[in-house]
Amino acid sequence: MNLRSSIAIALAVAVLIAVGSTRSHSEQKPSGIEIGTSDIGGVVTSRFGPEAGVWVIAETKDLGTRFAKIVVTDDAGRFLVPDLPKAHYQLWVRGYGLVDSKKISADPGSRHDLKAEIAPNLAAAAQYYPAIYWFSLLRIPDKSKFPGTGPNGNGIPVEFKTQDQWLDVIKTNGCGNCHQIGNYATRTMPELFSHYDSSIAAWAQRLQSGPGGTAMVRTMGRLLTPDGGHLAALADWSDRIKKGELPSQSPPRPVGVERNLVVTVRDWLDPKHYLHDLAATDKRDPTVNAFGPIYGATELSTDEIPILDPVHNTKSEIKLPVRDPADTPSSAEANPVFAPSPYWGMEQIWNSQANAHTPTMDHEGRVYFTAQMRAPNNQPAYCGKDSPLRSAQLYPLTEHHEGFFQNARQITVYDPKTQKFSFIDTCFGTQHLNFAEDDDETLWMGTNTSGKLAVIGWIDTKKYWQTGDAAAAQGWTPLIVDTNGNGKRDEGYNEPGQPVDPKKDTRVPFGIYGISWSPLDGSIWGSSLKHPGYIIRLAPGSNPPDTALAEVYKVPLPGYGIRGMDIDRKGVVWVPLDSGHIASFDRRKCRGPLNGPGAEQGNKCPEGWSFYPLPGPSFQGVSGAAENPYYLWVDQHNILGLGADTPIATGNQSDSLHALVGGRIIELRVPYPMGFFAKGIDGRIDDPNGGWKGRGLWVTSGNRTPFHIEGIDAPAPGAPGKTEATRSSPLVVHFQLRPDPLGD
Amino acid sequence: MTEQLHLLHHAAQAMKSIAMVSLTLIVAGPSESRGADIKKGEAAFTRQCSLCHSIGKDDANRFGPNLFGILKRKAGTVPGFKYSQAFLSTAQWSWNAETLKAWILGPAHMVPGSTMGVFQGVADRDSDDIIAYLDSQR
Numbered sequence: 001m002n003l004r005s006s007i008a009i010a011l012a013v014a015v016l017i018a019v020g021s022t023r024s025h026s027e028q029k030p031s032g033i034e035i036g037t038s039d040i041g042g043v044v045t046s047r048f049g050p051e052a053g054v055w056v057i058a059e060t061k062d063l064g065t066r067f068a069k070i071v072v073t074d075d076a077g078r079f080l081v082p083d084l085p086k087a088h089y090q091l092w093v094r095g096y097g098l099v100d101s102k103k104i105s106a107d108p109g110s111r112h113d114l115k116a117e118i119a120p121n122l123a124a125a126a127q128y129y130p131a132i133y134w135f136s137l138l139r140i141p142d143k144s145k146f147p148g149t150g151p152n153g154n155g156i157p158v159e160f161k162t163q164d165q166w167l168d169v170i171k172t173n174g175c176g177n178c179h180q181i182g183n184y185a186t187r188t189m190p191e192l193f194s195h196y197d198s199s200i201a202a203w204a205q206r207l208q209s210g211p212g213g214t215a216m217v218r219t220m221g222r223l224l225t226p227d228g229g230h231l232a233a234l235a236d237w238s239d240r241i242k243k244g245e246l247p248s249q250s251p252p253r254p255v256g257v258e259r260n261l262v263v264t265v266r267d268w269l270d271p272k273h274y275l276h277d278l279a280a281t282d283k284r285d286p287t288v289n290a291f292g293p294i295y296g297a298t299e300l301s302t303d304e305i306p307i308l309d310p311v312h313n314t315k316s317e318i319k320l321p322v323r324d325p326a327d328t329p330s331s332a333e334a335n336p337v338f339a340p341s342p343y344w345g346m347e348q349i350w351n352s353q354a355n356a357h358t359p360t361m362d363h364e365g366r367v368y369f370t371a372q373m374r375a376p377n378n379q380p381a382y383c384g385k386d387s388p389l390r391s392a393q394l395y396p397l398t399e400h401h402e403g404f405f406q407n408a409r410q411i412t413v414y415d416p417k418t419q420k421f422s423f424i425d426t427c428f429g430t431q432h433l434n435f436a437e438d439d440d441e442t443l444w445m446g447t448n449t450s451g452k453l454a455v456i457g458w459i460d461t462k463k464y465w466q467t468g469d470a471a472a473a474q475g476w477t478p479l480i481v482d483t484n485g486n487g488k489r490d491e492g493y494n495e496p497g498q499p500v501d502p503k504k505d506t507r508v509p510f511g512i513y514g515i516s517w518s519p520l521d522g523s524i525w526g527s528s529l530k531h532p533g534y535i536i537r538l539a540p541g542s543n544p545p546d547t548a549l550a551e552v553y554k555v556p557l558p559g560y561g562i563r564g565m566d567i568d569r570k571g572v573v574w575v576p577l578d579s580g581h582i583a584s585f586d587r588r589k590c591r592g593p594l595n596g597p598g599a600e601q602g603n604k605c606p607e608g609w610s611f612y613p614l615p616g617p618s619f620q621g622v623s624g625a626a627e628n629p630y631y632l633w634v635d636q637h638n639i640l641g642l643g644a645d646t647p648i649a650t651g652n653q654s655d656s657l658h659a660l661v662g663g664r665i666i667e668l669r670v671p672y673p674m675g676f677f678a679k680g681i682d683g684r685i686d687d688p689n690g691g692w693k694g695r696g697l698w699v700t701s702g703n704r705t706p707f708h709i710e711g712i713d714a715p716a717p718g719a720p721g722k723t724e725a726t727r728s729s730p731l732v733v734h735f736q737l738r739p740d741p742l743g744d
Numbered sequence: 745m746t747e748q749l750h751l752l753h754h755a756a757q758a759m760k761s762i763a764m765v766s767l768t769l770i771v772a773g774p775s776e777s778r779g780a781d782i783k784k785g786e787a788a789f790t791r792q793c794s795l796c797h798s799i800g801k802d803d804a805n806r807f808g809p810n811l812f813g814i815l816k817r818k819a820g821t822v823p824g825f826k827y828s829q830a831f832l833s834t835a836q837w838s839w840n841a842e843t844l845k846a847w848i849l850g851p852a853h854m855v856p857g858s859t860m861g862v863f864q865g866v867a868d869r870d871s872d873d874i875i876a877y878l879d880s881q882r
Binding site for chain 1: 792794796805806807849862863864865866870
């Protein structure tokens, strides 16, 4: 038994003692559960008495989608699963320190007292822990190995100057971009690869498999060292787990307001195809599309866009068309299957021309997708310098890309009222998008492409719907920083990588990933992925092609590793970080001038940043949770009920959303099915007078391998289904918060 | 014209890489005399090459081409493998101990823009063993 195992067992004993003492304080007579005709209620006890802070799951196969409603027990072990659609349910208990209880049959309107099963040992209990508890067992190259000096030096590639940079690649901006590493599917080795003598060889084969093989090999290629680098680290990690190594910490059970959470899990699409994001409403007015369908975006996987009807619990699909079907390249070109997947063999399961990344909705309920409509080498003439468009005259976008190019998207709009699609052919690529609260209904978009194509684009949607003129309605600007400090945008700026003329402004080549409009002053903010992460502010000015000025702010230590972002009503920018933090940037705190020489480097306002640690264990020798949060959404309208302007990050390693309230993280966990991994959040108010039932957050799972999610009737806790029929499809999760754990 | 100049430049760089490695080999002597170890080469291949390459006689190409029988083969000729334009336009050599060593020590240096450029290259201490292992697979 190694030291880590000893610590783990000691901690487990401590947790059991702590749970036991909680029980002794909470052994009160259960009463006061009012069970309505659509509710299921009761009490959960184990041989120790009432079980507080465990989940009760009611699942049915009778509806048009996978459907499970999940609540948490209160101090006395009482539970109430509210508002269940008419169906027959399976009911069971899941919780930390337990193994799943036997499933029983239950119908709405009934009471059931459930017997929780105490886990016989830590190994059994740990099977229910979120991925982060297993991921944290991975061994990371020590800080002393950085900066990398190459294969004949310390082995680490010279590209990696710091351990943080390495972590950024094995987390959100590399492996953790698509996968929840540490869940059952990833910490075990599929049968297909188990015949290899060496686990390194097995992992090498595994990383080549399926349509994601190209991306995985490219990422891992950067992390190879003479001793095998991250490839060998993964092999060592899964070998140790196979031999019985267990997480060194146990997750806490839900406490306080976390017990008020009601999670409803549905699914859509199918196990082969993943989503990136969904749209439920107009972010500016979250009562738009009340009780209406939810729309998903399927990125590289398929052109079939899933639609969920949450009222009737049905799912459907609609084909997202491209304008030029004959020559628009498919994602399959860039993501060929060159080695068999343990799940899908050599089938080319990803094949999408539209490559729809993210949707958003306007006040009319129209859904705008950042999606490809034409070939990347077919730029319209109005993108060139001879165009009447001012943006094109100043900064022509005429680069042609042959074949499939990931961020060569434009905008495709679906109008549910007419069921028709419209194509807005933008010169700039599109990725994330958000509306401004202005008269023109301006839609702002980032490109997520660095270098020459790093621009921020916009569409005057009011003009577009009035005229149908895509060219006249659009504009874009490169990111020009006022480095000469004269307070305005000048032409003839310094180009990236060229000697800096202090008399000129400077263009920065940062592609924008997340993008949001500031209610404080109408500026546009975006996140940029270049390590250690940057946020960009764009002040459009009176005539944006000529006047837009950018500011750059680099994420300072202890933070690093950015992906999405959002902004609150006060103009504070919120970001999730690989360093295991939520961070905020408040420009109002900046003391010095924000322009002038060096402003393009992003070091002008470190005092604007604040950091809030995320929960969960860390890698050995690394500070900060081993979390890799992908996106962050600010609940500007208090939809969930934790307060207006609550920042909520996706807890991609934790099956969770992480809400920051009063400096403390509230963990909004999806305990079933395990493997929930989100890339975006939307919130909707269906009934402003309906209390907690009339509102909630809508989130789809966004990992590229939905089939890694715990299957239906899974053969082991958290395990994928063994057949196509039992593998998980992407999830749609509705988060709602009651005033108390028994609220109805 | 610009493209031709680029190609010439790359080809010159590649020849320079090969020349440097040849010089090293002359100084150090052939692999065999320094006791290149096929077993160690196999392990190093697994750690650093198997992510992209298969080695069995009838194995399919992967992210990189199958490497069975690579020595003495003309570069860029594995059937069914789609080489990058950068590689095809520069790699005008046949694979032998010298060219292979230059390549695995620094693929991005020898053929800028090649797909294998994501990999930093192997350590000097592993290169002879890997080449000996590759030589054994034919």
